[in-house]
Amino acid sequence: MKKLITTVLMLMVTLQLFAQDQTSAITDTLAGSEKIYVVVVCVAVILLGLIFFLFSIDRRLKKLEKKS
Amino acid sequence: MYKSWWKILGAVLVVYSTIAGFLASVPALPILHQSIRNLYFHVPMWFSMIVLFSVSVYHSIKYLSNNNEEHDMKAVQSVNAGVLFGILGIITGAIWAKFTWGQAWSFDVKQNFAAIALLLYFAYLVLRNAIDEDQKRAKIAAIYNIFAFPMMVVLLFVLPRLSDSLHPGNGGNPGFNAYDLDSHMRMVFYPACLGWILIGYWIYTLLFRVSAIEKNKTV
Numbered sequence: 001m002k003k004l005i006t007t008v009l010m011l012m013v014t015l016q017l018f019a020q021d022q023t024s025a026i027t028d029t030l031a032g033s034e035k036i037y038v039v040v041v042c043v044a045v046i047l048l049g050l051i052f053f054l055f056s057i058d059r060r061l062k063k064l065e066k067k068s
Numbered sequence: 069m070y071k072s073w074w075k076i077l078g079a080v081l082v083v084y085s086t087i088a089g090f091l092a093s094v095p096a097l098p099i100l101h102q103s104i105r106n107l108y109f110h111v112p113m114w115f116s117m118i119v120l121f122s123v124s125v126y127h128s129i130k131y132l133s134n135n136n137e138e139h140d141m142k143a144v145q146s147v148n149a150g151v152l153f154g155i156l157g158i159i160t161g162a163i164w165a166k167f168t169w170g171q172a173w174s175f176d177v178k179q180n181f182a183a184i185a186l187l188l189y190f191a192y193l194v195l196r197n198a199i200d201e202d203q204k205r206a207k208i209a210a211i212y213n214i215f216a217f218p219m220m221v222v223l224l225f226v227l228p229r230l231s232d233s234l235h236p237g238n239g240g241n242p243g244f245n246a247y248d249l250d251s252h253m254r255m256v257f258y259p260a261c262l263g264w265i266l267i268g269y270w271i272y273t274l275l276f277r278v279s280a281i282e283k284n285k286t287v
């Protein structure tokens with residue numbers, strides 16, 4: 001698992017290198033259409049955060065269920 | 069049975085503010101353009117965080133006055149929920165900054181101090197885990213929490229105003245209330261804040277209830 005995470009992180013570092021030449025396609029798209037997609041990304045981040053929280057509560061409840 | 073009308077109210081307000089946040093009219097602004105709509109999502113995160121940290125301080129003071137373990141647990145769980153909102157606030161802030169200030173993290177005073185305020189509360193959570201003895205841990209954590217809260221308020225609301233900042237409402241910049249003078253935005257912004265605060269409080273009560281059951285099971 002640790003190796004996998006390190007590999008993904010290393011890959012992300014190389015992505016950063018590609019992004020250095022001018023602007024990437026992703027940032028161009030997000031900055032277009034009067035920047036409305038910036039709001040979409042932020043709302044998605046908030047939803048992901050809340051879902052992550054749900055999973056953490058789920059894990060704790062599962063442990064409790066096993067004990068009882 | 070407990071009353072849950074406020075949970076429904078929170079859910080309705082958040083759904084309303086999300087739909088109206090995308091569809092309601094906003095003033096035409098340079099640089100920001102439609103991303104001004106982030107006001108309904110980014111700012112309420114911070115407000116809920118501050119409310120949750122205030123709840124935590126209230127319970128810390130309560131703990132010191134009557135040594136009831138329940139107050140200690142409430143203080144920790146509200147910090148846990150508050151940190152969740154703080155992280156969401158700082159990520160959405162960085163995304164917004166990327167497309168309006170040019171960089172996700174430009175080491176703006178507001179960003180730096182917000183990060184330090186969050187680190188203060190990470191330290192609180194780490195400090196708790198470092199102490200084995202229950203009573204001692206609860207007491208030290210409560211005292212730390214009472215000191216951390218005013219520092220957080222100073223870091224977020226006082227220090228950024230004293231130097232140059234790109235963030236609205238700081239360093240001589242006008243706050244966003246200068247933009248929503250047409251009061252269309254207020255109709256969405258205030259319900260969004262109240263709704264997210266209620267949802268944050270709901271998350272805190274869920275965390276507290278789970279941890280209370282955990283406690284009963286282990287004893």
